[in-house]
Amino acid sequence: MLRKLLPREYGFFEIFEEHSRVMVEASQELLSLVSTGVNIETKVKRIKELEHECDTITHRCVDALHRTFITPIDRNDIHRLIGRMDDVVDFIDAAADRIHLYQITEMTPELKSFADILVRSCEALQTAVKGLRNMKASQTVLDACVNVNRYENDADTTLRSALAKLFREEKDPIKIIKLQEIYAHLENASDRCEDVANTVEGIILEHA
Amino acid sequence: MLRKLLPREYGFFEIFEEHSRVMVEASQELLSLVSTGVNIETKVKRIKELEHECDTITHRCVDALHRTFITPIDRNDIHRLIGRMDDVVDFIDAAADRIHLYQITEMTPELKSFADILVRSCEALQTAVKGLRNMKASQTVLDACVNVNRYENDADTTLRSALAKLFREEKDPIKIIKLQEIYAHLENASDRCEDVANTVEGIILEHA
Amino acid sequence: MLRKLLPREYGFFEIFEEHSRVMVEASQELLSLVSTGVNIETKVKRIKELEHECDTITHRCVDALHRTFITPIDRNDIHRLIGRMDDVVDFIDAAADRIHLYQITEMTPELKSFADILVRSCEALQTAVKGLRNMKASQTVLDACVNVNRYENDADTTLRSALAKLFREEKDPIKIIKLQEIYAHLENASDRCEDVANTVEGIILEHA
Numbered sequence: 301m302l303r304k305l306l307p308r309e310y311g312f313f314e315i316f317e318e319h320s321r322v323m324v325e326a327s328q329e330l331l332s333l334v335s336t337g338v339n340i341e342t343k344v345k346r347i348k349e350l351e352h353e354c355d356t357i358t359h360r361c362v363d364a365l366h367r368t369f370i371t372p373i374d375r376n377d378i379h380r381l382i383g384r385m386d387d388v389v390d391f392i393d394a395a396a397d398r399i400h401l402y403q404i405t406e407m408t409p410e411l412k413s414f415a416d417i418l419v420r421s422c423e424a425l426q427t428a429v430k431g432l433r434n435m436k437a438s439q440t441v442l443d444a445c446v447n448v449n450r451y452e453n454d455a456d457t458t459l460r461s462a463l464a465k466l467f468r469e470e471k472d473p474i475k476i477i478k479l480q481e482i483y484a485h486l487e488n489a490s491d492r493c494e495d496v497a498n499t500v501e502g503i504i505l506e507h508a
Numbered sequence: 509m510l511r512k513l514l515p516r517e518y519g520f521f522e523i524f525e526e527h528s529r530v531m532v533e534a535s536q537e538l539l540s541l542v543s544t545g546v547n548i549e550t551k552v553k554r555i556k557e558l559e560h561e562c563d564t565i566t567h568r569c570v571d572a573l574h575r576t577f578i579t580p581i582d583r584n585d586i587h588r589l590i591g592r593m594d595d596v597v598d599f600i601d602a603a604a605d606r607i608h609l610y611q612i613t614e615m616t617p618e619l620k621s622f623a624d625i626l627v628r629s630c631e632a633l634q635t636a637v638k639g640l641r642n643m644k645a646s647q648t649v650l651d652a653c654v655n656v657n658r659y660e661n662d663a664d665t666t667l668r669s670a671l672a673k674l675f676r677e678e679k680d681p682i683k684i685i686k687l688q689e690i691y692a693h694l695e696n697a698s699d700r701c702e703d704v705a706n707t708v709e710g711i712i713l714e715h716a
Numbered sequence: 717m718l719r720k721l722l723p724r725e726y727g728f729f730e731i732f733e734e735h736s737r738v739m740v741e742a743s744q745e746l747l748s749l750v751s752t753g754v755n756i757e758t759k760v761k762r763i764k765e766l767e768h769e770c771d772t773i774t775h776r777c778v779d780a781l782h783r784t785f786i787t788p789i790d791r792n793d794i795h796r797l798i799g800r801m802d803d804v805v806d807f808i809d810a811a812a813d814r815i816h817l818y819q820i821t822e823m824t825p826e827l828k829s830f831a832d833i834l835v836r837s838c839e840a841l842q843t844a845v846k847g848l849r850n851m852k853a854s855q856t857v858l859d860a861c862v863n864v865n866r867y868e869n870d871a872d873t874t875l876r877s878a879l880a881k882l883f884r885e886e887k888d889p890i891k892i893i894k895l896q897e898i899y900a901h902l903e904n905a906s907d908r909c910e911d912v913a914n915t916v917e918g919i920i921l922e923h924a
Contacts, residue, residue: 362914362918363921365918366918366919366921366922367921367922376584376792397876398879401876401879401880401883402879402883460605460609463606463609464609467609467610467682467686473681473682473685473889474883474889474892476682476685477685477889477892477893477896478883480685480689481896498570502570502571502573502574503574505571505574505575506574506575584792668813668817671814671817671818672817675817675818675890675894681889681890681893684890684893685893688893688897706778710778710781710782711782713779713782713783714782714783
């Protein structure tokens, strides 16, 4: 019972920061994967490991949430925040996995654009998530959130031009199916980054 | 601080009504697009503008939510409501965008059916959302919610027959991929309309 | 008004148990469908009926939620729980429906693996949901939740090998599109099973 009165020891902020650190690493691995096209299998395996790490962190967060009586942030916001962060890494993993599974060897410039956007989004989210700890609506943190929204617009534009090019240039429907799926995972990852940014922004405004 | 005690000035009801008005307009543009098949580019651009407008309204709503201490409706319901309304317009925009991007010139009767269902759903949602203001469980408002549920069943049926026909008649896999994606966006739009209706119905029953 | 003070009569636990019972039956019908490949139409129709039954149960739950002042479990958890349980059956229905619609006659071993995983997941969820009633964090209930998480990993592995095999062996893109959609519905069903298990686990830990 006493335990329930000591929320601090569960460290939600540490959990978010740890998750965001792994998220950044996963996005960087993906960028390296699609930029170089070498050691694909090793990098895909590494991303899978990072995805498992995030699952563990997420599970620890939900567990802490249910054992903590008074949380420093609204319970639903904690739930949404960790859930969406986890989705980001799940989609990065799915994209990497399919690149390997479908034996995509020719990395399109659009794959690189997506990975680039995701690295910048994840890094901005790491900055944003750090801002939760002191709850100051600092310009740095709010700027990071705004930037993630802008990156998501870039991802939308990238998806549109990637699909336009794919259907214009590729005549093999099976290759189209494969790349369409991979692009969709990447766009979903970016979508979830935006959800994370909006949740962080909301929490900070609420406490400001 | 005083500001936090004056929720009324943020006008959640006005925000919902404004969003539903733009939602109706987007659905009507889509219907016009797939009914006539002319001026496609202009109409797609107009839908994109409406989608941006909805983003702004949604952002204003979430912002108001976090700045308001006491809300007239449960916070999570407000969040769900505006989020799902925004999804409806996002999916309408995605469908319109792909029609243009994939250069679909022959508008199938199923596209028209979907757009027709969406116009009726969005109009019913506009009626439903208006009912939130006085929280009377009026028959008009509850009927509107029930109707949206019925339209979603129609959308399901439309999807099934659209897919059956597509796979029966179309032999070009690339055309199948394109239309399958567009149909999926339209069905998702209708799904989210049902979520909005259920949320409104729930809020009204709770306050009845 | 008095009604609002008598939550017990609405029986959330009975509602969850009833839904889980229908969910198990739907998964069993699906397994029978893909195992035998006979009487497809009858079985698909039966699954559709079960899906409608679940819609009714879900609607009753949401209705009860909004009419009940004090709930035995956090309102958002009730909402999430019934919503995700309903999603499971929706995806099972979608998969069955497409098998019929696309006239899939040759049932792949992967279809059978998926259905098998879903039966085990739904049965474990039935055990887990029963545990909500006494809120004892019994080993049986927690084990059931852990098992569903394990089955979802199996579903992931099944999806990967199903896709690998599909793209390796099948040369007809239209058949690929059809099976890819069915596999996606099945994987989504399993994903939602995991959400249900995590929600149940969370509720039980919170009350322990």
